Amino acid sequence: MTVELEVGRKVTVKVPGSSANLGPGFDTLGLALEMYDTVEVEVTDSGLEVVIHGEGAKTLPRDGSHLVVRALHAGLAAAGVSAPGLRVTCSNTIPQSRGIGSSAAAAAAGVLAANGLAGGPLDAAQLVQLASSFEGHPDNAGASVLGGGVVSWTEVPVDGVSEPVYRAVRIPVADKIRATVFVPDFLASTQAVRRVLPSHVTHTDARFNVSRTAVLTVALQSHPELLWEGTRDRLHQPYRADVLPVTAEWVNRLRNRGWAAYLSGAGPTCAVLSTTSVDAEIVAEARAAGLKVVELGVSSGPEVTVARS
Numbered sequence: 001m002t003v004e005l006e007v008g009r010k011v012t013v014k015v016p017g018s019s020a021n022l023g024p025g026f027d028t029l030g031l032a033l034e035m036y037d038t039v040e041v042e043v044t045d046s047g048l049e050v051v052i053h054g055e056g057a058k059t060l061p062r063d064g065s066h067l068v069v070r071a072l073h074a075g076l077a078a079a080g081v082s083a084p085g086l087r088v089t090c091s092n093t094i095p096q097s098r099g100i101g102s103s104a105a106a107a108a109a110g111v112l113a114a115n116g117l118a119g120g121p122l123d124a125a126q127l128v129q130l131a132s133s134f135e136g137h138p139d140n141a142g143a144s145v146l147g148g149g150v151v152s153w154t155e156v157p158v159d160g161v162s163e164p165v166y167r168a169v170r171i172p173v174a175d176k177i178r179a180t181v182f183v184p185d186f187l188a189s190t191q192a193v194r195r196v197l198p199s200h201v202t203h204t205d206a207r208f209n210v211s212r213t214a215v216l217t218v219a220l221q222s223h224p225e226l227l228w229e230g231t232r233d234r235l236h237q238p239y240r241a242d243v244l245p246v247t248a249e250w251v252n253r254l255r256n257r258g259w260a261a262y263l264s265g266a267g268p269t270c271a272v273l274s275t276t277s278v279d280a281e282i283v284a285e286a287r288a289a290g291l292k293v294v295e296l297g298v299s300s301g302p303e304v305t306v307a308r309s
Contacts, residue, residue: 005083009043010307011116015109016299017094018101018143019179019271023231023262024212030143030150030168031220031273032299033179035100037092039068039109041117044085055092055102066090067103067134071110074130078111079118097187099265104140107131108302112145116304125167128152132166140265142168147301149173149220173220173298176275177227182254183292184246184268193266196239205234220273227260227273237263244268250286257282
């Protein structure tokens, strides 16, 4: 039986962006970043109103096709509640289609808001599953839902009919580690960038990435001196270099100067993991080349506040 929410009930969700892959951990590793979108949802007596401020205000839809709204409805259904109407206000600071998890943050915000409105019946595993289902992989969504660093994986059903099961667990991140993002002024489509990846890789390259992923999980938790070695990759970044030449150039520039740089998600953002600030000279070079450079801490996770109007 579905319970209808009372008119006037409100929830505000502050959800972090994220960086995924972190070099070798393709579709597996994620890191929540202190860059947030805020979504406020109010139950109204009828209809749907969507208001957007900040990033995406000129391009995102203001109807039921908006990702936050779709995730919100999925979350409400999973929680066994419905709303006669909704007013959704999105205040966005995470750049769109730049490899910092804007779509995962939107999906996470929707399901977290629904769970808040319903009184919190969904647990962390259910929230990760719902948010990840909109992405098709749980690395970014897991980070936005859980905060900190995450190790994630997908369980593909053997019957070929059931939906995939998305899993993520949080791992601690050493206090001094931060991410510096170098954000170009152009967009990248995740699906388009995925199309350049080969269907097969060598056993040597697979072994290389397995080892570096293991190194990176240790580096994140307690051995940050291993971040440079732990962010090496052979499975996806070399193949994406031709379609993201600016990003590849900056990854190489930074790594050649000793910084643990990598392609954030599907790009085009380049990110650096470190315990100290990137040299001011390098930052100035990047900004002169038109990149936005921001140093970010690791987010502890989303904040959900429920109120009555």
